[in-house]
Amino acid sequence: MIVYQGKPEEFRPEIILERDVAPGISMVTQTSGMILNELATIHNINFNYSICDRWVGDYKRESPNAVTNSLYFKEIDITPTLRFLPSHMDYYDVIHQYVTYAEGKYFYRIPTTGVGKFENQFLTPFTRDVWFTAIGVITLCGFGLLLSAKLENRPKSGHYAFFSVVALSCQQFFEDIDDGVVKRNSTARKLTILVTGVSCVLIFNYYTSSVVSWLLNGPPPSINSLWELMDSPLEPIFEDVGYTWSWLQLPDYYYNKKNARAEDVLKKRIKKKGNLILTSPMKGVEMVRTGAYAFHCDANSANKYIAKTFTPKELCDLDSLPSFEKALLYTSVQKNSPYREFFIWSYARITEQGIMKLIQSRTYPRVMTCEGSSPRALALGGATPAFIMLAIGYVAGTFIMFMERILKAHEHKKLAN
Structure with a gap:
């Protein structure tokens, strides 16, 4: 049994062996199907195929057909690929030699509109010690200017010292005028104002250099969690594949249990709005290019179309949010199946001969990345x-x-x- 989205009028097993991703067939199914076909050729085995639209079910007779249910009720002998789920090991057995892997991500183009994330970089380019040192130097200069003004018997010397240092700190050079008459500064006041001005200029230069360096070299304003994705203007869309249907319909099925609470909220929002979009990897990647959507898809399937359609500039705008970690997938059989030992031995043999690695290299796409860097807006x-x-x-x-x-x-x- 394989997972096939949609109900084809006529299913052709040959589509599993095609290099390009066939409509309705996921890349993990193609990879594992090619491996099983290689074994069939070596040992003269014939497979009778059946199809369904999801991998994991709830093991109830009245539930929609699923691969795990069919194995449990002994309606099929073998399936090319299933995740190793410890909580499901009482219902089926796996061949302990992984055939491929799945890695889910939300692919999106980095938003260039909106307020952006509050990052506070204008207040934190320096360490706390640097800020305390700068405040200490300014305070010391203000105290020296106050003493100088006091020794000259200057009226309102406290106001003069405080606002002089504040003005210099704000990079405003001023002329000492009192009652319309320009007075000659004493040597002490001249030296204090000079030290204050030079210190403020140095702090200003290092400060602006730090901020500019952060803008040019810092990472892009990526989305770092599912909560941030839900707060963004991007609309989540999903690959039309079996595990998406399981995720939507089974309350205890999560892409990542660490994000269980966020995933529950996302499911409720999707059901409340009633505008769930399920699409193929090819169409989903094209929708990502518009900049309005975040597409949840298997990384290998998405990367295959990204490598074909995205320009170098678009690749620099592309980012992804991990959904579920890399999960190894295994060929699975019925519980206590008589075929299990045979497939364990056969998989070990084709692995030693390099056949397994060859098939995987043919189906795994090359991951395209941004060449160089672009300034950060x-x-x-x-x-x-x-x-x-x-x-x-x-x-x-x-x-x-x-x-x-x-x-x-x-x-x-x-x-x-």
């Missing part, structure tokens, strides 16, 4: 702290301006009285 989420600081500066400046006007008006009123 700064989304609003990454620049938000800079705009927050700018807004705080505007508000603080406006507040200081009004306070100065109020104080001056109060002083003029006292002088008039």
Whole structure:
């Protein structure tokens, strides 16, 4: 029994042996089917094929037909491929020589619109020690400027020292003016202002270099979890394959049990919206190119079409989120089947002869990756702290301006009285 999506009018076993992915047949079925066909040729075996649309069932007679159910009820003798599921080992046996593997991923193009993930890089390019050192130097310079102003008997020396250091820290060079008369700074104040200015320029240069380096060399703003995928503008779509149907219909079937809670939420959203899209790897990859979808598919099947259709620039925009880890797949037989020992011996023989590896190399596609790198776009989420600081500066400046006007008006009123 093999898994075939759809109900063909006439099933031809020869389609399993074709190099290209046949409609309705997954790549893992083709790989394992080729291996079984090689054994059939060596030992003059004939297979009578039957088909169904999923691998794993719930072992109930009234349930839709599945490979595991058919093995359990002894309706078939062998199937090319099944996962090794410890909780199911009471229902069927596996040939302990893996024939292929499956690895599920959500393929998507990195979103270039929206606010992006809040990454706070404008506040964290330096370590905590560097920030504390910079604050210490600025405080020391402010204290030195305060002492210099005090020794000169300068009015409001505390205000002068504080706002002078703040102005220099904000890269605003100023001229010391008091009551419209430019005063000559003392040597101490000149030296303090020079040290403060140089320190702030160095901090500013290293700071901007760090941020720019992060933008150019940092990883792209990828989606790192299923929760983030559900919060993104991408719409999840799924490969029309047996394990997708099992995932949708069996409440205890998960791609990855570590993400069980997130997968339950995703299932509920899909059922609530009622807009589930199941498609073939070829159409799913084309939908990914539009940038609006995240396609859940077996990595080998998706990579086969990505290698054929994606341009180098599109490859640099392509990313994936792992769904289920690499799972080895095995040929499986009935529980206590008389054929089990024969297939164990036969698989060991073709493995020693290199036949197994040869068939796998013919079906596994080459993984295409981005050649080189592309500059990282700064989304609003990454620049938000800079705009927050700018807004705080505007508000603080406006507040200081009004306070100065109020104080001056109060002083003029006292002088008039």
